[in-house]
Amino acid sequence: MKILSAEQLSEADKVTINKQNITSEELMERAATLVFNEINNRLQGAPIPIKIFCGIGNNGGDGLVVARHLIQHGYHVTVYVVNYTDKRSDDFLANYEKLKNITNDWPKLIKDKGGFPEINIGDFVIDAIFGIGLNRPIEGWVADLVKMINESQAFTLSVDMPSGLFADKTPGRNTAIIEANYTLSFQSPKLVFFLPETMDYVGDLQVLDIGLDREFIGKAESGIYLIEKQEAISMYKPRTNNSHKGDYGNVLIAGGSYGKIGSVLLTATAALRTGSGLCTINIPKCGYDIVQTGLPEAMVITDNENEALSSFPGNFNPDVVCFGMGAGTSSKTMEFFNDFLNTFKKPVLIDADGINLLSKNKELLRLIPENSVLTPHPGELKGLIGEWKDDFHKIKLVKDFSKKYKVIVLIKGAHTFTVEGDNLYINNSGNPGMATAGSGDVLSGIITSLMGQNYESVNAAVLGVYLHGLSGDIAASEIGYESVLAGDIAKNTGKAIRSLFNREVKELRNN
Ligand SMILES: NC(=O)C1=CN([C@@H]2O[C@H](COP(=O)(O)OP(=O)(O)OC[C@H]3O[C@@H](n4cnc5c(N)ncnc54)[C@H](O)[C@@H]3O)[C@@H](O)[C@H]2O)[C@@H](O)CC1
Ligand SMILES: Nc1ncnc2c1ncn2[C@@H]1O[C@H](COP(=O)(O)OP(=O)(O)O)[C@@H](O)[C@H]1O
Ligand SMILES: [K+]
Numbered sequence: 001m002k003i004l005s006a007e008q009l010s011e012a013d014k015v016t017i018n019k020q021n022i023t024s025e026e027l028m029e030r031a032a033t034l035v036f037n038e039i040n041n042r043l044q045g046a047p048i049p050i051k052i053f054c055g056i057g058n059n060g061g062d063g064l065v066v067a068r069h070l071i072q073h074g075y076h077v078t079v080y081v082v083n084y085t086d087k088r089s090d091d092f093l094a095n096y097e098k099l100k101n102i103t104n105d106w107p108k109l110i111k112d113k114g115g116f117p118e119i120n121i122g123d124f125v126i127d128a129i130f131g132i133g134l135n136r137p138i139e140g141w142v143a144d145l146v147k148m149i150n151e152s153q154a155f156t157l158s159v160d161m162p163s164g165l166f167a168d169k170t171p172g173r174n175t176a177i178i179e180a181n182y183t184l185s186f187q188s189p190k191l192v193f194f195l196p197e198t199m200d201y202v203g204d205l206q207v208l209d210i211g212l213d214r215e216f217i218g219k220a221e222s223g224i225y226l227i228e229k230q231e232a233i234s235m236y237k238p239r240t241n242n243s244h245k246g247d248y249g250n251v252l253i254a255g256g257s258y259g260k261i262g263s264v265l266l267t268a269t270a271a272l273r274t275g276s277g278l279c280t281i282n283i284p285k286c287g288y289d290i291v292q293t294g295l296p297e298a299m300v301i302t303d304n305e306n307e308a309l310s311s312f313p314g315n316f317n318p319d320v321v322c323f324g325m326g327a328g329t330s331s332k333t334m335e336f337f338n339d340f341l342n343t344f345k346k347p348v349l350i351d352a353d354g355i356n357l358l359s360k361n362k363e364l365l366r367l368i369p370e371n372s373v374l375t376p377h378p379g380e381l382k383g384l385i386g387e388w389k390d391d392f393h394k395i396k397l398v399k400d401f402s403k404k405y406k407v408i409v410l411i412k413g414a415h416t417f418t419v420e421g422d423n424l425y426i427n428n429s430g431n432p433g434m435a436t437a438g439s440g441d442v443l444s445g446i447i448t449s450l451m452g453q454n455y456e457s458v459n460a461a462v463l464g465v466y467l468h469g470l471s472g473d474i475a476a477s478e479i480g481y482e483s484v485l486a487g488d489i490a491k492n493t494g495k496a497i498r499s500l501f502n503r504e505v506k507e508l509r510n511n
Helices: 006-019 024-043 058-072 090-102 140-152 214-219 229-235 262-273 285-294 331-343 352-360 362-367 378-385 391-405 439-452 457-479 486-491 493-501 505-509
Strands: 049-054 076-082 108-110 124-128 155-159 182-186 204-208 224-227 250-254 278-283 299-302 320-323 349-351 373-375 408-411 417-420 423-427
Touching: 006 024, 006 214, 024 058, 024 090, 024 155, 024 182, 024 204, 049 058, 058 076, 058 090, 058 124, 058 155, 124 140, 224 229, 224 457, 229 457, 229 493, 250 262, 250 439, 262 278, 262 285, 262 439, 262 486, 262 493, 278 285, 285 299, 320 331, 320 439, 331 352, 331 362, 349 352, 349 439, 352 362, 352 373, 352 378, 352 439, 373 439, 373 457, 378 391, 378 408, 391 408, 391 417, 408 457, 417 457, 423 457, 439 457, 439 486, 457 486, 457 493, 486 493
Parallel strands: 049 076, 049 124, 076 108, 124 155, 155 182, 182 204, 224 423, 250 278, 250 320, 278 299, 320 349, 349 373, 373 408
Antiparallel strands: 408 417, 417 423
16 A cells, blocks of 8 residues: 555545546545444443544544444534644534534633643543644644643544644654554655654544545555555466476575574575475584584585684575674684675675674675665664654665665565665564574565565565564464464464465465
């Protein structure tokens, strides 16, 4: 799904009104009725106190429409107008009149702190104060109201966006923002819903298709994509009946050091479980027995050194090499890395200590083959691009880096971002159970495997991140967040691929 900016959404609004020959009030009615339907489906007529806070723009207008429908369906509703200015939007005013026509219980105007109502923990709060029109942080008594709503701990549902968040820029520190339990957003999710600094304000997210003009949305260039099941399906390449192991890639996983041999086992297991035809592991000598016993399906090349890698096996020509997990950053391993980058010229995947070595030896960056994939976690990323001021600055720095070195860079996190030049792919699978040692090693194995199976690097990264999250979701649904081990994620990649289609394996092969 494309993620559009606030500006593009407002434009889509105008185009829709024009092409569908409807008024903006009718579009508001359509959008807000969808919000009402969702609330009604959930509450099923429950007699709980509903408190709706409406701003005076179109987000407030949505709130008034929702209020009207709820009242007409017999709910216990109190409407508050957060009257921070008297410049009300036309559609707000039209709906204000409509609301007054159906109830004697008119909206209560809040003009200062004196007008704040009591909010109890059992209330259902609807936040329709600001949406995509917010253009500066919320201040003064409106900020106090937002804080009061948050402190009440009442269940809070935000319409379009939690009030106080900007769709496309950072909110700044210590600003007032609604901490929603649930957000019902119109047409396109907003970028800030997925950034570490702002994602917690959103709660559970649902996007409502309000029927904005498909042609406009199809053509709008945003360069930001949310990756979900549909996108993953479109990238997946089914196996063919008439094939052999040579068709599915020969991968080399190089890494590990004394005390960290398990990392390469996780990576190699994930690569084979994702479908690699052949997998060879390159480790220091001390890991030989462990690896051969732990994963008999993999072949092993041992280094001359016992405890760390020291020289790249140049006589071996795999389709793709993955380097870095558990490798350490000793001077010997640095020699290996140097050797490797000077020898191997196809796209590679560099993770963990490989990234740490790059950060310490920036001159090596120029040697990375084009279309390689770098998979840093936030700590490793800092070494590559330096400190960032906020999430938007981080994205800019990563885009610049990706363009400069012609590589694909991951920003790993709860929503991992894959960055290729100006394009951002935001992953929407995964769960907190995956915050466990070695889950990054598994991700590297999955992506490397796909690269070896002839996926374009960017698709291997985007699909790999999605499958990794989905495997983690399957593991967590079976054993609970706390119990998920990285190995469980690796084991479930096959189930993850199958779940994309919800079909039997045999049918998949005939696709
Ligand atoms: N484009 C769409 O997809 C649709 C949008 N609709 C609603 O319209 C909303 C956008 O409405 P508006 O553009 O009227 O904007 P908002 O309702 O978000 O904001 C109202 C006005 O407040 C002012 N303002 C901004 N920041 C302020 C601050 N910190 N303190 C005080 N005043 C401030 C601005 O002048 C802004 O126009 C969307 O979020 C959505 O809820 C729906 O009604 C229909 C379809
Ligand atoms: N809360 C979370 N939700 C979804 N995915 C997560 C979460 N926490 C971690 N992950 C994923 O787990 C992986 C952790 O990688 P990394 O930090 O490199 O781990 P390690 O170094 O232990 O292998 C990343 O792919 C990240 O996106
Ligand atoms: K809102």
